[in-house]
Amino acid sequence: MLFFLLKRTGTMLLTALCLSFIVFVLTNLEPNLEKVAKYEGNARMSDQEVSNWLKNNGFNQPSLIRYGEWLGVWPGWTRTDEAGQVVAGRCIPKGSRDVAAAARFCGILQGEWGSSRVFREDVSTIIAIRLGLTGKMMFWVMLLMVPSALVIGVLAGMREGSRLDRSLSTFSIASTATPEYVSGVILIAIFASSAVGLKWFKGTATSAMDHATFENFFLPVLTIALYGIGYVARMTRASMAEVMTAQYVRTARLKGVTFPNIVMKHALRNALIAPFTVIMLQFPWLLNGVVIVETLFNYKGFGWSLVQAAGNNDIDLLLGISVVSVIVVLVTQLISDIGYVYLNPRIRIT
DSSP, X not given: OHHHHHHHHHHHHHHHHHHHHHHHHHHTOHHHHHHHHHHHSOTTOOHHHHHHHHHHTTTTSOHHHHHXXXXXXXXXXXXXXXXXXXXXXXXXXXTOOOOTTSOSOOSGGGTOOOBOTXXXXXXXXXXXXXHHHHHHHHHHHHHHHHHHHHHHHHHHHHTTTSXXXXXXXXXXXXXHHSOHHHHHHHHHHHHTOTTTOOOOSOSOOSGGGTSOOHXXXXXXXXXXXXXXXXXXXXXXXXXXXXXXXXXXXXXXHHTTOOHHHIIXXXXXXXXXXXXXXXXXXXXXXXXXXXXXXXXHTTOOSHHHHHHHHHHTTOHHHHHHHHHHHHHHHHHHHHHHHHHHHHHOTXXXXX
């Protein structure tokens, strides 16, 4: 197990480096840097003025060196005056005169994630706050989605082809085939709009950022959960139907074991092996898949920040969000592999 964890950790680090470098290069293309220069300087800047601004702020270096600076493994750039004195640099805070005390390395490995050009805050602070808000939503979504999906899938797969199976399968397919922006609008129109008259919930979740209640938080949670319920339920139903036709289940029936005991003691554990992997993959989907829902309900979480960073060309914030997303995906995949081994004793770690 230890060798497996070390090998997977090394693979995760290499994957994270490769993906973060790709995102870094794509976000630092010349047109994007030109937009940054005009945003920070003047929208009417000439090409020469843009070039000078990029040079004075360290953007004229090769991409590999700038990636090393951002990562924190390469010394930060500095700018000197005519007398050869250092007057600015990546690791020198703006307005600071204590140049000698400035650190030599200042990347994400040192905890320096940069500053958001739009929100005028540290990227690490923004990500911590927005990730916490999305984490709160993810918790309630998983709490609603996982038990509901497992119950629907198990009930449908216990008696394949029955009327209950067909009814639950129809619901699962319908919920999976309906995008979040459609189900969200429908739920708002029915339960939060004055057009129908059922003002049971609020159409926005902005107030839920400070104080979440059933009234202001249930609709966005239900909108996300509905899509995931159908997908997980379909996987659970297929796995359960396959297990119910296995030889050991038939043997248990011939021995006279009651049907509830067959389901609970013989079939359920093996039927949950495949859905477990699917459930773990819902975490990265929830992290970035809530973009539409957070925008629709005006809930300023992690997905909302991603939209703002991409729309406003906020490079540092976009890079920080990308790194966190990659880490979450890799960690959940590792947990999924470990859990799969414990659920299925036939699998051996090598």
